[in-house]
Amino acid sequence: MTVKLRDWYRVKFSDAGVQLDVSPPGMAAWKAQVPWTDIVRVCFKVEDGQMSSGWYLFTKDRPESYAVPVEADGGDSVLDELLKRKLFDAELAIQASMALDGVFWWPPDQGGSAEPSATPDRGGV
Numbered sequence: 001m002t003v004k005l006r007d008w009y010r011v012k013f014s015d016a017g018v019q020l021d022v023s024p025p026g027m028a029a030w031k032a033q034v035p036w037t038d039i040v041r042v043c044f045k046v047e048d049g050q051m052s053s054g055w056y057l058f059t060k061d062r063p064e065s066y067a068v069p070v071e072a073d074g075g076d077s078v079l080d081e082l083l084k085r086k087l088f089d090a091e092l093a094i095q096a097s098m099a100l101d102g103v104f105w106w107p108p109d110q111g112g113s114a115e116p117s118a119t120p121d122r123g124g125v
Contacts, residue, residue, distance in 0.1 A: 003025050004071070005052060005069055005071045005072055006071055006072055006073040006075070007073075008022065008023045008024055008025060009021075009022050009023075009024075009069060009071075009072035009073065009075070010022070010072065010073045010074060011068055011072050011073065011074030011075055011077070011078065012074055013074070013077065013081045016033075016035055016036065017033060017034050017035040017036045017037075017038070018033075018034040018036075018057065018066075018068070018078075018081070019031070019032070019033055019034075020032040020033075020034070020066060020068065032066060034057055034059060034066055035059075036085050036087070038059040038060050038061055039057050039058065039059055039087055040058055040059060040060050041058040041105065041106070041107065042055065042056065042057055042058070042082060042087050042088050042105070042106050043055070043056040043058070043065070043103060043104065043105050043106075044056075044079075044088070044093075044096050044103070044104045045102075045103050045104075046096055046099045046100065046101050046102050046103075046104070047101065048100065048101050052069040052070055052071040052072075052075075053069075053070045054067055054068055054069040054070055054075075055067070055068040055069075055070070055075075055078045055079075055082075056068075079093055087106070088106045089106050092104050092106055
């Protein structure tokens with residue numbers, strides 16, 4: 001039986017923020033609370049189908065982002081929650097939804113942002 005990403009990566013939302021509950025097979029489990037007020041930048045990375053596209057939530061409290069795969073349990077609701085709180089742009093979301101690959105930042109480039117890259121511990125990027 002194949003374990004799907006949504007079986008071990010869960011995303012929930014509240015008025016306070018995003019809750020991540022991650023238990024990857026064969027690795028240490030971790031949890032994170034990401035307050036909406038701490039999010040300073042958001043990136044959506046469209047993958048080519050071999051990997052899950054995902055959200056990268058950058059906060060004022062750490063240099064790494066929190067990676068949230070679209071295929072996570074609750075990952076398909078991230079865009080709605082970000083739009084509701086004006087943490088991502090609706091027109092940019094439309095562009096991203098039509099793209100076959102690419103990286104979409106909100107707010108737009110703030111002077112030389114690097115492309116997100118995975119950091120395995122705590123799901124950060």
